[in-house]
Every structure is written in structure tokens, then in C-alpha cells.
């Protein structure tokens with residue numbers, strides 16, 4: 001596992017945050033956005049999923065299920081992006097990732113849950129490898145595209161009544177943090193043109209562009225962001 005420090009500042013609890021991440025992992029991408037939105041500096045530790053580093057014994061000590069991301073904050077070692085985001089929200093209240101309105105909070109949980117339970121796990125690396133080996137290499141892409149289309153069709157219906165500049169209003173909340181990386185995967189990795197998915201997906205695509213702004217704390221357009229996130233990460237890892 002290579003490491004690259006992306007922040008020097010101490011936090012108010014004097015713990016240095018450490019994020020175990022893989023550049024192409026949408027689950028890790030959620031955390032990169034959340035940490036940047038909250039203005040938290042962290043040390044980046046790359047776990048190369050294609051080289052199987054998630055199965056190394058030292059990584060399994062951190063996360064016994066062998067997935068990124070993992071966040072270390074002093075004595076706290078937390079895995080699963082949903083849990084990590086809730087932890088960050090409780091511990092670091094700056095720029096809340098959930099609205100105060102309980103209905104809007106529920107919409108955020110629903111959107112995050114659709115992405116993290118009903119879309120991403122159905123195209124996780126280990127499942128795609130299984131489909132490739134057991135069913136056939138040509139079956140992989142249509143499977144993923146079907147899963148993503150179904151998920152975004154539901155998201156479209158869910159968010160229609162609630163969106164503003166962003167998914168659930170005029171601020172970036174948890175829903176955006178889960179949507180942006182999923183859209184990124186859909187568009188860049190699985191070749192799904194967002195325009196083909198539907199009208200509100202265009203809106204979600206706009207959300208996506210705006211949220212990406214926060215990934216590395218500086219304004220970037222999509223292609224630029226692609227270079228920064230992908231090529232920089234490749235070099236890091």
C-alpha cells in the first residue's frame with residue numbers, strides 16, 4: 001500500500017485522519033468528497049484493488065470484509081462509507097451533510113441507500129469478476145448498465161420533488177455525496193450517456209458536475225477533474 005500525504009493540519013482533537021482508498025472506488029470517492037466538503041485534511045493511503053491489496057492480512061486487520069474505504073481517526077477505525085459519513089457528521093459538525101428537516105433527511109438516507117445497497121454492490125469488482133468467469137465476459141457490461149439504469153430511474157422519481165441546486169435543496173448533502181461518484185462510474189466507467197437515462201437525470205448530472213467541484217477543494221470542470229482524480233491517483237498508487 002503506497003501512501004501520500006494530502007494534508008498536514010492537525011484537527012481539533014489532534015488526531016490525524018487517515019483514509020484508505022482506491023482511486024476508482026466510488027465508495028472511497030464518497031469519502032473524498034465528504035472530507036473535502038467538511039474541510040478536513042487527511043492522509044491518503046492507497047489500496048490497489050486490482051493488485052488484491054484489500055486481501056492483504058494487514059488490511060484485513062482494519063476491515064475484515066476487505067473493502068475500501070476505511071477511515072482511521074485516532075483509536076477509531078471505521079469501515080463502510082455510510083457509517084464513516086455518519087461518524088464524520090457526528091464528530092465534525094462543520095458543513096452538515098444532513099438537513100435539519102426530518103423529511104429531507106429521510107430523502108437523503110433513501111438516496112444514499114439506493115446507491116450504496118441497490119446499485120454499487122451489484123457492480124462491485126468481485127461480482128463483476130464472478131460474472132466474467134462464470135457467465136461470460138460479454139455479460140458484464142449489460143448487467144451493470146441494467147442495474148444502473150434501474151437505480152437511477154428510482155432516484156429520478158425520488159428526487160423529482162425535492163431537488164434544488166443540488167439533489168435535496170440548495171446545499172450539498174449526503175444524497176449528493178453518494179450520487180456524484182455513482183454518476184461518475186456510470187458515465188466514465190460503464191459508458192452510460194446520462195442524456196439517455198431521462199430528463200431528471202440531466203438535473204442529476206448537473207448536480208454531479210457541481211459536487212465534483214469539492215473533490216479536491218478546487219474548481220475543476222469534468223474533464224479537468226477526470227485528469228486530476230484519475231491520473232493523479234494513478235501516479236499516487
Ligand SMILES: N[C@@H](CCC(=O)N[C@@H](CS)C(=O)NCC(=O)O)C(=O)O
Nearest residue numbers: 025026027067068069080081125126
Ligand atoms: N458498503 C461498503 C461497500 C464497500 C465496497 O464495496 N468497496 C469496493 C470499492 S467501491 C471494494 O473495496 N471492492 C473490492 C472488491 O470487490 O474486492 C461501503 O459503502 O463502504
